[in-house]
Amino acid sequence: MKRLVRKEELKKMLAELMENYDIIAPVNKEELIFFQPITKVEQILWDYPNSLKPVKEFFLPPREVLFQFNQGKVQPADLPPKKRLIWGVRPCDARSLLLLDKVFLNENKDIYYLEKRRNTALIGLSCNHPQESCFCTSFSSGPHSKDGLDLLMTDLGEETFLLESNSPRGEKLLKGRGKEVDKAGEEKREKIKEKAERKISRRLEPDEVLEKLISGFDNPYWEKACRQCISCGICRYLCPTCHCFDLADEDSERVRFWDGCSFPSFTKMTSGENPKFAKKERFKQWYYHKFSYFKQNHSVFLCVGCGRCLRNCPVKIDFSEVLEQLPARAQTPPREG
Amino acid sequence: MKDSPSVEDRDLEPKSSEGKAKIAAFLCKWCSYAGADLAGGSRRKYPANVRIIRTPCSARINPLFVWKCLEEGLDGVLVSGCHPGECHYTEGNYHTRRTFAVFRKLLEYIGIESERFHMSWVSAAEGDKWAEVVKEVVKTVESAGPNKYFSKSEEAHG
Amino acid sequence: MVEQLRQKAKELLRNRKVELIIGYQRSNNNIFTTPCFIETEDEVSRLVWDKHCIYNLSSYLKEIKKGVGIVAKGCDVKSIVALIQENQIDRDQVKIIGVECQGQVDEKGQSLEKCQSCQVHIPGIYDVLIRSKTPLSKNEPEESAEEYSAVEELEAKSTPERWRFWQQQFEKCIRCYACRQICPLCYCSECITEKTVPQWIRPSPSLRGNTTWNVVRAFHLAGRCIDCGECERVCPVNIPLRKLNKKLQKEIMAMFNYMPGFDSKNKPPLTDFRLDDPEEFVR
Secondary structure (H helix, E strand, C coil), X not given: CEEEEEXXXXXXXXXXXXXXXXXXXXEEECCEEEEEECCCHHHCCCCCCCCCCCHHHHCCCCEEEEEEEECCEEEECCCCCCEEEEEEEXXXXXXXXXXXXXXXXXXXXXXXXXXXXXXXXXXXXXXXXXXXXXXXXXXXXXXXXXXXXXXXXXXXXXXXXXXXXXXXXXXXXXXXXXXXXXXXXXXXXXXXHHHHHHHCCCCCXXXXXXXXXXXXXXXXXXXXXXXXXXXXXXXXXXXXXXXXXXXXXXXXXXXXXXXXXXXXXXXXXXXXXXXXXXXXXXXXXXXXXXXXXXXXXXXXXXXXXXXXXXXXXXXXXXHHHHHHHCCXXXXXXXCCC | CCCCCXXXXXXXXXXXXXXXXXXXXXXXXXXXXXXXXXXXXXXXXXXXXXXXXXXXXXXXXXXXXXXXXXXXXXCEEEEEECCCCCCCCCCHHHHHHHHHHHHHHHHHHHCCCCCCEEEEEXXXXXXXHHHHHHHHHHHHHHHCCCCCCCCCCCCCCC | CHXXXXXXXXXXXXXXXXXXXXXXXXXXXXXXXXXXXXXXXXXXXXXXXXCCCCCCHHHHHHCCCCCEEEEECHHHHHHHHHHHHCCCCXXXXXXEEEECCCCCXXXXXXXXXXXXXXXXXXXXXXXXXXXXXXXXXXXXCCXXXXXXXXXXXXXXXXXXXXXXXXXXXXXXXXXXXXXXXXCCXXXXXXCHHHCCCCCCCCCCCCHHHHXXXXXXXXXXXXXXXXXXXXXXXXXXXXXXXXXXXXXXXXXXXXXXXXXXXXXXXXXXXXXXCCCCCCCCCEC
């Protein structure tokens, strides 16, 4: 279903939805853009590049209490009762949830993740002005993609949005709003979409990357490529598809919190053994997980091209550049045996 | 997401906590601990709010111990050692003095009430002084109210 | 200056004085820079120098301790001095290619706050000095009245206001440890956050854990932090870390008349003492 809706009506729609849903939307907090629960429609940003933290934080939170234990009794954490609605998600972030589903919703479903997914409606906002660091088009997606969304909004300018539903939930939300989309609206939308797609200059060829990675595992290239990296966790934490976590007991609660394979002690075991102590190994790991292992296990690359890693790296490591520079053929002799 | 008071909403106004203040005291074993022992032996009366932890020297006291006490919800911390020049290990308490001169500035800057951290020199012969120090410290800590800064129930992040 | 820099770098490599040079190279967008590592003479053309060279490259000396040349501004050299002072590197294993710096700008083109009270346009120590064609006059300790103004602003607030301020800041922390990893002086092979027996700092990003982490890191840097400002720059959630570290720098200067990063033969202040150290706070 497609409808043309005026911005004023969208604001009213939001105000209505607030009665039944916890609304989470992008807000500006001291020059940083965060998705946060809002109480007033005025708080929402109607146009913004992308949020600092990806939308995964609402499904796999930076810190989450799994259960409480006290004198032998275990009490699972309260699962959110009220429905949530995330407003203004970018298509790349929406797509990242489909990738995370492959990890958390396979045969063993993670109940915490599952409940949140079930309980949350996603209303996306098309990117009309992709950034220089964006490369979503390299992954069968695009700035106006509906994948993973219940509803997609596209700003047509002049206070008018074109809304498209992509699920029964989305259709229900859209029913009765605005008016029929006329030919002019459709054309305008197509124009905006094409312009946005053309603006994306950064490109990665994932299939070529996969081949290079497989042949280049022992390539001495990695020794040099990793030197700039400082082993912090920014790229891992801000990546919409990274999902590693650690567990700890704090004050009679079992908590789950973000962890990253870049940290020096990520693979440290109780025995003291740490197979990925060397920076080179930890640096490589990310590329291989995203572009080789995940593809081989789940038939899809673990990246949505949002560009957060490029924008936020403290030493400006360009992830696509690293892969670009990886030589196409192995330069070391084949391993013996 | 859990309902929890945000930082803006929490009530941080001081309230009196007469008689209920919980204070940890780190005492060096050669002087202050012996001084406290003497106070007990001489039947000096002083408030019972103080829990004593004995260390070989006041220099063993890592500022992190003080911080952890406050983080775990104790209302006040006292660090006590030998008078300068009388340290059993010659110079330990000089290091303690410098360390805590800096650390207390950090505590204050972070917003921990200055009434919560105290330091004293109490020698093995100063049982009377020990009793007086504890009385003053307890009174001062109580005037800052209970330490509510670190709530037991954690808010979920975000 | 760039030509001179490349020439000197070439010489150092040719004469085998160093095996590796760490410097700045132009980044993809042709404006900013990223750290670069060069090993051969023909690579020296990658080296650049301008007001976008913000990184403190001495942080890489935590890993690379021998046979290395490093392009360093006045502020960066202070952390090299601190590393030498704490026996983390040998003076003769590092060739410091000092560069005269007239100030750096951030990604928006704004002059960095630390540059406004800079006293080290010319680095304190160096093996080679690259001077600008229009040199500034000698290092004048500019009466930096503004140096501690941000700290003083916070000091003027009430205790509960300060607590609220810092709690709001620490609430944002995601424990990415970029501040620690980029800091040249955070070189512990096992950070206190990784210690589990006992666990001093809760590893999860709870407000309590975040507060403890930031307080502990600030204290571990007391008397050692030279205010390169990298921690604040790299923090993805904009926690004003310089405001925290500078407070301790101010107090240590006032109490012990000590400023880190100038003389590698000094004893770090918290490893030292004087018989007349202040003790007005002791009962």
